[in-house]
Amino acid sequence: MSAPAATTATIVSLRHVGKTFDSGTTALAGFDLDVRGGEFVSLLGPSGCGKSTALRIVAGLSAPSAGTVAWPQGAARIAFVFQEPTLMPWATVSANVALPLRLAHADSRTTDNAVAQSLARVGLTDFSGAYPRELSGGMKMRASIARALVTEPDLLLMDEPFAALDEISRFKLNNDLLSLWQSLRRTVVFVTHSVFESVYLSQRILVMSPRPGRVVAEITIPAAYPRDEEFRTSAEYAGYCRQVAQALAAAMAGERAA
Amino acid sequence: MNERLLRLALPVLVLVIAIVLWGAVVRIEAIPPYVLPSPGLVASTLVSDGPLLMHSLWVTLVTTLEGFALAAIGGIGLAVLFSQSRAVEYSLYPYAVILQVTPVVAVAPLLLIYLPQPLAVLACAWIVAFFPVLANTTLGLNSVDHNLLALFELYKASRWQILWRLKLPAALPQMLTGLRIAGGLSLIGAVVAEIAAGSAGAGSGLAYRIAESGYRLNIPRMFAALLLLSIAGVCIYFVLSFLSHLMLRRWHESAIAREH
Numbered sequence: 001m002s003a004p005a006a007t008t009a010t011i012v013s014l015r016h017v018g019k020t021f022d023s024g025t026t027a028l029a030g031f032d033l034d035v036r037g038g039e040f041v042s043l044l045g046p047s048g049c050g051k052s053t054a055l056r057i058v059a060g061l062s063a064p065s066a067g068t069v070a071w072p073q074g075a076a077r078i079a080f081v082f083q084e085p086t087l088m089p090w091a092t093v094s095a096n097v098a099l100p101l102r103l104a105h106a107d108s109r110t111t112d113n114a115v116a117q118s119l120a121r122v123g124l125t126d127f128s129g130a131y132p133r134e135l136s137g138g139m140k141m142r143a144s145i146a147r148a149l150v151t152e153p154d155l156l157l158m159d160e161p162f163a164a165l166d167e168i169s170r171f172k173l174n175n176d177l178l179s180l181w182q183s184l185r186r187t188v189v190f191v192t193h194s195v196f197e198s199v200y201l202s203q204r205i206l207v208m209s210p211r212p213g214r215v216v217a218e219i220t221i222p223a224a225y226p227r228d229e230e231f232r233t234s235a236e237y238a239g240y241c242r243q244v245a246q247a248l249a250a251a252m253a254g255e256r257a258a
Numbered sequence: 259m260n261e262r263l264l265r266l267a268l269p270v271l272v273l274v275i276a277i278v279l280w281g282a283v284v285r286i287e288a289i290p291p292y293v294l295p296s297p298g299l300v301a302s303t304l305v306s307d308g309p310l311l312m313h314s315l316w317v318t319l320v321t322t323l324e325g326f327a328l329a330a331i332g333g334i335g336l337a338v339l340f341s342q343s344r345a346v347e348y349s350l351y352p353y354a355v356i357l358q359v360t361p362v363v364a365v366a367p368l369l370l371i372y373l374p375q376p377l378a379v380l381a382c383a384w385i386v387a388f389f390p391v392l393a394n395t396t397l398g399l400n401s402v403d404h405n406l407l408a409l410f411e412l413y414k415a416s417r418w419q420i421l422w423r424l425k426l427p428a429a430l431p432q433m434l435t436g437l438r439i440a441g442g443l444s445l446i447g448a449v450v451a452e453i454a455a456g457s458a459g460a461g462s463g464l465a466y467r468i469a470e471s472g473y474r475l476n477i478p479r480m481f482a483a484l485l486l487l488s489i490a491g492v493c494i495y496f497v498l499s500f501l502s503h504l505m506l507r508r509w510h511e512s513a514i515a516r517e518h
Contacts (some may be wrong), residue, residue, distance in 0.1 A: 061408050080412055086405040090427045090509045103413045103423070131509045151413075 010034045010072055011155060011187060012058060018066035018212070019053050027053040029212035031067070035155070035189055040181055042190045042198040042205045044244065046252060050213020051191045055080075055157050058189065076187075079148035081158040085140035087132040087147075094119065094128035097147045104151075118150040121180060138169035145177070149184070158190045162197070174200055175228065182225055195248060199240045200232060207244065209251035217247040295478040300485065303478040311467065311479075315486050318448055318463040321376070322494070325383025325444040330437055332384065333391025341399040341425060342417070358389035362447055366454035375455050379463070382451035387444035394436030398429025431510050434502040441494040449487065464490075 012035045019028040027050040035041060035058075043051040056062040057069060059080050079100075087096045094115050101111040119125050122142040132140055141161055148156055162170045178201060181188055192198050198205045199221055207217040221240050223231060231237050277297045283289070284296040291299055304311065336354070340347035362382050369378040402425055410420050452465035464483050471479040506512060 056408075059412060061412060078412065080409065082405045082409075084405060086403065086409060088406065088424070088427065090430065099409075099423075100413045103410065103415045103419055133509060133511070 009037050011037045011076055013070045013072060014054070014058070014064075014067065015070070016067040017054070017057060017064045017069065019050065019057065019062065020065045026212040028057075028064075028214065029066075030214050032215060033058075033206065035187060037073075037154075038185050038187055040188045040190065040201060040203050042192055042202040043208055044192055044195065044198045044205050044248065045208030045213070046210055046248075047193060049208040049210035051208055052083075052159050053213065054208075055159050055189060055191050058155075059157050076154035077151055078155050078157060079151060079153035081141075081144055081148050081156070081161045083160045083163055085132065085137075085144040087140060087143055089132050091131075092128065093124060093130050093132070093135070093143045093146075096132065096143055097128075097150050099147060100151045114150050114152075115146075118146040121149060122146045122176065136169075137165050138173060141165065141169075141173060142176075145180075149180070149186075154187060156186050156188045158188065160191050160193065163193070170197070171229075171232075177201065178225065178227060195241055195245045199237060199244055200227060205244055207247045207251050216251045219244055219247060292475045292477050295481055299478045300481040304482040304485065307479055307482060311464070311483055311486055314462055314464040314467045314483070315490065318445075318452065318465060318487070319490060321379050321383055321448040321452075321463065322445045322490075324380055325387055325447055326437075326441055326494075328380070328384045329387035329391055329440045329444060333388045333436065333440070334395050334433060336388075337392050337395035337399055337429075338421065338426075340396055341421070347396075354389060354392055357385055362386050362450050363454065366451045369451070370455055379448055379451040379455060382454075383444040383447035386447035386450075387440040390439040390443065391433070391436040394432040394439075395429055398432030399425045401432075402428045431506060431512060434498075434505065438495065438498045438502060441498045442491055445487070445491050445494060 012033075014031060014033040017028055017031040017033075018026070019031075020026045031050070031054055033043075033054065043054060045051050053062060057064050059078055061080070087093075088099070091099075097118055098111050098115045101114060106114075115128070116125070119128055122145050124139065124142050124146060127135065127139065127143075132143065135143065144161070162173050165173065174197065177188075190198070190201060202221055205219045205221065206215045207219065208214065209216040219240075223236060223240070281297050284294055295303070336350070340351065362385055365385065366378070366382050369381050372378075373381060406424060406428075407420070410424055415423070448463065449465040452463040453469050456466040456469035464487055467483045468480050468487075471477070471483065
């Protein structure tokens with residue numbers, strides 16, 4: 001057991017959260033989640049299991065219809081990375097990254113420094129003046145991550161951010177995300193439908209079952225960081241993947257039986 | 259490069275053929291100038307009546323530009339107001355549509371009764387031109403990427419920030435489309451009103467010259483004035499297209515040439 005010692009204090013806690021949309025669809029029911037400071041936790045489940053809804057509720061972008069969302073240590077600074085890069089096409093990469101600070105009326109020196117630092121972290125320094133349409137899919141996502149990091153958030157919420165990327169870009173971004181997480185020590189909640197991605201990245205995986213969305217299994221991945229290509233091809237990694245895949249299959253089977 | 263040359267050369271060629279045919283028909287059939295003037299006569303009328311026609315063109319252009327400017331301000335302003343308040347949108351939008359679908363030719367005589375003539379002409383130009391700006395800008399303001407909107411909310415952006423930093427830039431392509439249509443329409447509105455006013459016996463715009471020349475059977479001058487009007491329309495269209503291109507060229511797909 002060589003997982004890094006995560007700070008154990010819970011920063012956000014969801015209890016019995018339910019969400020029913022106006023259309024009558026129940027996306028979540030009895031959903032519980034505790035996120036501890038500094039950890040990397042994934043929500044894994046098939047599409048339509050409410051994992052994005054759960055993330056939006058944590059972000060405050062959507063209000064729960066039942067249950068509570070508590071912040072034991074006070075409100076956290078939150079950043080959100082969407083499945084699409086969600087950049088403003090009319091603004092350059094640096095203007096896009098600067099947006100959260102501009103909206104908060106930060107002075108221009110602070111903004112410029114933070115933007116430069118954030119772009120350097122994701123390796124986009126040379127593209128600060130480019131427009132989003134001039135970038136590849138992977139680079140757009142890097143810009144999106146740079147924008148999320150520019151406010152030095154306590155909690156980084158990521159909603160299947162790499163799902164639309166090719167495998168090569170996805171692996172590269174997985175590695176870069178992990179090294180950012182290790183150097184910055186932010187808390188990350190990562191939503192994905194990929195067993196392999198969740199095992200590679202996370203300390204803890206919450207497996208969700210659909211209709212209504214709820215957590216049916218929790219699996220800890222105690223493998224040491226830094227994780228790299230060696231880990232990705234190891235028997236240990238394959239073993240965890242099998243375990244998580246079985247939990248996911250059981251969650252889906254449970255749904256069919258229900 | 260070849261294709262660009264062709265796109266310029268072919269319409270010019272068509273124009274030359276049409277003028278030559280027109281001249282030939284007039285000469286061979288010996289058509290009198292009060293029925294159909296030859297291209298040469300139209301050109302010489304354009305020169306001889308130049309000062310008069312240029313003055314009229316100026317009057318019409320000023321009305322058109324004023325109508326266009328008011329349409330731009332009114333259309334964009336109203337669209338922004340609609341985007342801020344559903345109640346205002348629901349209350350006023352139907353009337354904007356009614357204003358648009360009522361033919362301006364039918365409205366012009368009434369306006370000429372209630373308003374002094376220059377103002378009535380301006381009002382007509384405005385009525386026809388403002389709706390495309392309103393409709394397109396409204397569409398643009400409403401088609402903002404939902405995730406971007408969520409992002410602005412996450413960072414607690416004010417209404418003003420959402421409007422200024424998100425909705426207006428996102429609506430820019432549609433807004434510019436509306437303005438391009440409005441440019442042509444404000445010329446039409448001005449002309450329609452001038453013709454309506456012209457039959458009432460006042461005015462000095464280009465359309466009034468056409469109506470007046472018609473009564474006097476001065477057909478060459480009618481053609482010359484018509485030619486100036488269409489040149490003005492084409493210029494307005496190109497200027498607005500160019501401005502639109504300048505504003506969108508860095509980021510919008512419509513303004514970027516596809517690479518083959």
